[in-house]
Amino acid sequence: MTTVFVSGASGKMGRKVVHMLQATDDLRVVGGLDRAASDAEDFPIFGDTADINVTADVWVDFTIPTAARKNAEYSLAHGFDTIIGTSGMSNDDFAALGKIAADNGRKVMIVPNFGISAVLMMQFAAKAAKYMPDAEVVEIHHSDKIDAPSGTARATAQAISKARQAKPVAPKQTDAPARGEWIDDVPVHALRLPGYVAQEEVIFGAEGESLSISQISYDRSSFMAGIRLAIRNVADLPDALTVGLDSLL
Numbered sequence: 001m002t003t004v005f006v007s008g009a010s011g012k013m014g015r016k017v018v019h020m021l022q023a024t025d026d027l028r029v030v031g032g033l034d035r036a037a038s039d040a041e042d043f044p045i046f047g048d049t050a051d052i053n054v055t056a057d058v059w060v061d062f063t064i065p066t067a068a069r070k071n072a073e074y075s076l077a078h079g080f081d082t083i084i085g086t087s088g089m090s091n092d093d094f095a096a097l098g099k100i101a102a103d104n105g106r107k108v109m110i111v112p113n114f115g116i117s118a119v120l121m122m123q124f125a126a127k128a129a130k131y132m133p134d135a136e137v138v139e140i141h142h143s144d145k146i147d148a149p150s151g152t153a154r155a156t157a158q159a160i161s162k163a164r165q166a167k168p169v170a171p172k173q174t175d176a177p178a179r180g181e182w183i184d185d186v187p188v189h190a191l192r193l194p195g196y197v198a199q200e201e202v203i204f205g206a207e208g209e210s211l212s213i214s215q216i217s218y219d220r221s222s223f224m225a226g227i228r229l230a231i232r233n234v235a236d237l238p239d240a241l242t243v244g245l246d247s248l249l
C-alpha cells in the first residue's frame with residue numbers, strides 16, 4: 001500500500017485525485033493541504049504546512065505556481081517523495097527542488113501534463129521539429145486558469161527548440177502582442193475560454209506543406225492514469241529530479 005498526501009486537495013484537480021485514490025486498491029490518501037483546513041473528508045485537510053501531523057510515501061501537488069515550490073520545499077524536507085502537477089514554475093524552481101530532493105535522499109517529479117495524448121503530442125512535436133523547424137503552439141484552457149501560457153505549452157516549445165536541427169526561416173520575434181510569447185524561439189499563443197478543459201495544437205510549416213499535431217483533454221479524468229503511474233513509480237526513479245512522464249512510459 002502506498003500512502004499519498006494531496007496538496008490542493010479541495011481544488012478541481014485535487015478533488016479528482018482524491019476520488020481516484022479512494023477508488024484504487026493499492027493507494028490510500030492519508031491527508032491533504034489547502035488554503036482552508038477541513039475535516040469534511042475521512043482524512044484531515046490542513047490549512048498550513050506548520051499544522052501537518054501525518055506523513056505519507058508520496059506528496060502530490062496541484063495548487064498554484066507561487067505555492068507549489070514552497071510546499072515541495074516542505075514535503076521533500078519531511079520525508080515525502082514529491083510529484084508536482086502544478087504549472088507555472090520556472091526552470092530555476094525545478095533545479096532548486098532537484099537539489100533539495102538530492103540533499104534529503106528523496107525524489108521529485110515535475111510533470112507538465114499527465115495525459116497520454118499530451119505526452120505523445122510533445123514527443124511527436126519533437127520528432128517533427130527535427131525536420132520542420134518552423135512551428136507555433138496554440139493552447140486553449142478553461143477561463144479560470146491563472147497561468148499563461150500553460151506548462152504543457154512551455155514544455156512543448158522547449159522540446160521543439162531542443163530537437164531542431166536548423167533555424168526557423170519565419171520572421172524573428174517582434175514586439176507585436178498578436179505574435180504571442182516567444183519561448184525558446186517558438187511563438188506560443190494562449191486562449192482562455194469557458195467550456196474548455198485543456199487542449200493544444202502544434203502547427204508546423206515548411207515550403208509547400210504543413211503539419212498539425214493536436215490533443216484535447218475533454219475531462220480531468222484524462223490525467224488520472226498518468227498520476228497513478230507517477231505515484232507508483234516515483235520512489236524508484238534513478239534521479240533526484242525527473243521532468244515529464246516520458247521515462248515511465
Ligand SMILES: NC(=O)C1=CN([C@@H]2O[C@H](COP(=O)(O)OP(=O)(O)OC[C@H]3O[C@@H](n4cnc5c(N)ncnc54)[C@H](OP(=O)(O)O)[C@@H]3O)[C@@H](O)[C@H]2O)C=CC1
Binds near residue numbers: 035062113114
Ligand atoms: N500536470 C497536469 O497534468 C495538470 C496540471 N494542472 C495544474 O494543476 C494546478 C491546479 O489546477 P486546478 O485544480 O484546476 O486549480 P484549482 O484552482 O481548482 O485548485 C487549486 C487549489 O489549490 C489551493 N491552494 C492555493 N494556494 C494554496 C497553498 N498555498 N497551499 C495549498 N493549497 C493552495 C486552492 O485554494 P483556493 O481555491 O482557496 O485558492 C485550490 O483549492 C494548476 O497549476 C494547473 O495548471 C491541472 C491539470 C492537469
Ligand SMILES: O=C(O)C1=N[C@H](C(=O)O)C[C@H](O)C1
Binds near residue numbers: 088141149153197199
Ligand atoms: O490548468 C489546467 O487545467 C491544466 N494545466 C496544465 C498546464 O498548464 O499545461 C496541464 C493541462 O493542460 C491542464
